[in-house]
Amino acid sequence: MTVLLEARDLVMEFPVRHALTRRVVGRVAAVNGVSLRIRSGETLGLVGESGCGKSTTGRLLTRLLTPTSGSVHFAGRDLATLSERALRPVRRELQIIFQDPFSSLNPRKTVRQILSAPYRYQRVAEREPVERQLARVGLLPEHADRYPHEFSGGQAQRIGIARALALRPRLVVCDEPVSALDVSVQAQILNLLKDLQEELALSYLFVAHDLGAVRQLCDRIAVMYLGTVVETADRDTLFAGPAHPYTKALLAAVPIPDPARERARPRVPLTGDLPSPLDPPTGCPFNTRCPKAADRCRVERPVLRAHATGHDVACHYPEETTR
Amino acid sequence: MSLLEVSELSVVFGNGVRAVDRLSFDLDRGSTLCVVGESGSGKSVTSLAILGLLPGAEVSGRITFDGVNLVAARPAELRALRGERIAIVFQDALSALNPYYQVGFQIAEAYRAHRRVPMAQARRVAVRMLERVGIPDPERRAREYPHQFSGGMRQRVMIAMALCLEPELLIADEPTTALDVTVQAQILGLLDELRRETGTSVLFVTHDMGVVAGLADEVLVMRGGRAVERGPVDRVFAEPAEPYTRALLACVPRIDRPVPDRLATVPPMEATR
Numbered sequence A: 001m002t003v004l005l006e007a008r009d010l011v012m013e014f015p016v017r018h019a020l021t022r023r024v025v026g027r028v029a030a031v032n033g034v035s036l037r038i039r040s041g042e043t044l045g046l047v048g049e050s051g052c053g054k055s056t057t058g059r060l061l062t063r064l065l066t067p068t069s070g071s072v073h074f075a076g077r078d079l080a081t082l083s084e085r086a087l088r089p090v091r092r093e094l095q096i097i098f099q100d101p102f103s104s105l106n107p108r109k110t111v112r113q114i115l116s117a118p119y120r121y122q123r124v125a126e127r128e129p130v131e132r133q134l135a136r137v138g139l140l141p142e143h144a145d146r147y148p149h150e151f152s153g154g155q156a157q158r159i160g161i162a163r164a165l166a167l168r169p170r171l172v173v174c175d176e177p178v179s180a181l182d183v184s185v186q187a188q189i190l191n192l193l194k195d196l197q198e199e200l201a202l203s204y205l206f207v208a209h210d211l212g213a214v215r216q217l218c219d220r221i222a223v224m225y226l227g228t229v230v231e232t233a234d235r236d237t238l239f240a241g242p243a244h245p246y247t248k249a250l251l252a253a254v255p256i257p258d259p260a261r262e263r264a265r266p267r268v269p270l271t272g273d274l275p276s277p278l279d280p281p282t283g284c285p286f287n288t289r290c291p292k293a294a295d296r297c298r299v300e301r302p303v304l305r306a307h308a309t310g311h312d313v314a315c316h317y318p319e320e321t322t323r
Numbered sequence B: 001m002s003l004l005e006v007s008e009l010s011v012v013f014g015n016g017v018r019a020v021d022r023l024s025f026d027l028d029r030g031s032t033l034c035v036v037g038e039s040g041s042g043k044s045v046t047s048l049a050i051l052g053l054l055p056g057a058e059v060s061g062r063i064t065f066d067g068v069n070l071v072a073a074r075p076a077e078l079r080a081l082r083g084e085r086i087a088i089v090f091q092d093a094l095s096a097l098n099p100y101y102q103v104g105f106q107i108a109e110a111y112r113a114h115r116r117v118p119m120a121q122a123r124r125v126a127v128r129m130l131e132r133v134g135i136p137d138p139e140r141r142a143r144e145y146p147h148q149f150s151g152g153m154r155q156r157v158m159i160a161m162a163l164c165l166e167p168e169l170l171i172a173d174e175p176t177t178a179l180d181v182t183v184q185a186q187i188l189g190l191l192d193e194l195r196r197e198t199g200t201s202v203l204f205v206t207h208d209m210g211v212v213a214g215l216a217d218e219v220l221v222m223r224g225g226r227a228v229e230r231g232p233v234d235r236v237f238a239e240p241a242e243p244y245t246r247a248l249l250a251c252v253p254r255i256d257r258p259v260p261d262r263l264a265t266v267p268p269m270e271a272t273r
């Protein structure tokens, strides 16, 4: 499969301000050297816990943020250095869907206006009638003249998806698209995303913290911790044989709806919380919580390298994988 | 006799919304009941009704706690019970804690609201509770403020505060929903351990069937303010009697089963009634 997007060594530093004086007192690297590839037609999952830099990465790939350093190659160009003007045509092919369906829809516009906005912005003729756009995401023609507040969360997310698809993008970044929804609605939206991928030959970056949803939708998965990618593998390899101690702990912490299994589960959750990105540990970012941490881990930062074919890990002492 | 018996409980708000509709269940001493359902199903309103925290709403039916009907109880009686014999932990620990007071002081004050002891003694209780819920260096941390704690540690503080008076009933409303899975696993493990040690009965509100599987003795599935299904956890998961329960279990993508091509979906409310 051809590579559609390739990010190399992305770094995003934000200024840190003093709580009272608002003076800049330092910098925090929300994304600290992320490299990843999205192939044409695939879904890459980006998982990790809150604050690890998933959404920032999604925004860098779509150039809603400009990286401090690093590159994003997409459609033959480096998006990281393009001007806003030069980015405009690229944006047709690269769209994003957000977690909160309501805050991303203008409350004063009808669905019809919302769905035609991308055409006006791009100054292109409307490619498709609104009714067709609505039908594609499972909504009805009569929905076109309603306002966002008249919809449920799941319906509003469908509108967000229809808008993202208006210009027929090649890649859609989905930033926690189902986390704000009830479980029954999540299932519908996940099914819809899968159908649309087949219908329109889309590629997705699926950003999520819910490992069940990620496994359902993704072909390959990248696990992030404290601003870096610690492991990437295809879905089945990652779930069956995680090599990074953090991935292993993350998978072990997912509650499974099976009482007998849950009772038998050896509860060895990680101790402690995520370190503050303001004050990251030296060496391996995971060393403060890692059950395998050794002296070397506290001084030398592991780099992401091949563990097996198509399976990269950033750890000095990865788990042996049998597969 | 069960510790808590709820029968024909209905809650109607001023705007006419019937948030809870003739709900009945009971909770035995030392046991854990998980109330599970989607948003708006009436889970939180049910917990608030037990605590008598629904001013302005019309609450009918009976909520019998250790023989006392809470629906008919006077506000002073309810205040005496709350905190002392019935405690609560909410989802949002940050807004439940006062940002201007030290964490240890807040636990000590919660203790002193029901026990006439000197402050110094209450503070010792606070430090001991912080230690018990796994806060490292509790002496020092007791003197810190809520914003100096991470989300998981704040939830531990809430649990310390809720359990300092050794309540008979702990109501936990989505206490781990805002937390990451690795931290959630710690908090669930802690709750389970404390529950075993103290014999406290737990009413645990959640939307996550995985969490239910790990904690519950009994399950109550709610939808549209009503009880859809009630029963022992093993039976409800292995042989759900109601189509809605079955659908709720089937629609969640799970990591221990082969990946289905499509996820099952839940039929709309009318069809299951």
Ligand SMILES: Nc1ncnc2c1ncn2[C@@H]1O[C@H](COP(=O)(O)OP(=O)(O)OP(=O)(O)O)[C@@H](O)[C@H]1O
Pocket: B013, B014, B015, B017, B018, B019, B037, B038, B039, B040, B041, B042, B043, B044, B045, B046, B207
């Ligand atoms: N103060 C109020 N006034 C009017 N209606 C209310 C009030 N509080 C709750 N409701 C309504 O009661 C119903 C049940 O709400 P409740 O919060 O108990 O559901 P829940 O199952 O806990 O939802 P979630 O999982 O989203 O917290 C909803 O329709 C809600 O809009």
Ligand code: SF4
Pocket: A244, A245, A246, A284, A285, A286, A287, A290, A291, A292, A293, A294, A297, A302, A314, A315, A316, A317, A318
């Ligand atoms: S490098 Fe060391 S601390 Fe980091 S994950 Fe591997 S074993 Fe753990």
Ligand SMILES: [Mg+2]
Pocket: B043, B044
């Ligand atoms: Mg609720």
